[in-house]
Amino acid sequence: MTSPAxxxxxxxxxxxxxxxxxxxxxxAPPDSDEVVAYGALLSHNGTMWLGTSALVRAPDPDMARxxxxxxxxxxxxxxxx
Numbered sequence: 001m002t003s004p005a006x007x008x009x010x011x012x013x014x015x016x017x018x019x020x021x022x023x024x025x026x027x028a029p030p031d032s033d034e035v036v037a038y039g040a041l042l043s044h045n046g047t048m049w050l051g052t053s054a055l056v057r058a059p060d061p062d063m064a065r066x067x068x069x070x071x072x073x074x075x076x077x078x079x080x081x
Contacts, residue, residue, distance in 0.1 A: 011057050012081035013064035016041065017073035019051040026052075029067055034058060038067075055081055 019041075028038045036055040043050055051073065058064035061078040068076050 011059050012036070013056050013058050013061065014079045014081040015054045015056060015064050015067055016077045016079075017052040017068040018075045018077070019049055020072070020074045022072075023049045035067065 023040075026040055028035060032038070034057040036057065038054045039052070040049055041051040041053050042048065052068060054067050056064050056067050058067075064078045065076050070076060
């Protein structure tokens with residue numbers, strides 16, 4: 001897997017935290033050296049917060065999942081990127 005800007009991406013993961021209704025996770029995590037992209041998931045018209053999405057470098061799915069606070073989301077999905 002490669003990134004056009006930075007070359008190879010090792011251990012890439014896409015994390016999606018599905019919201020529970022209360023907006024959370026709008027600020028990027030403080031330890032963001034391994035965070036490639038981070039931001040809110042919004043409804044089609046941009047008026048409703050649905051969750052948070054992050055592209056991260058992590059050695060395994062559990063470490064990738066840890067980028068999002070588990071008790072603030074209904075579910076957190078992790079996929080290879």
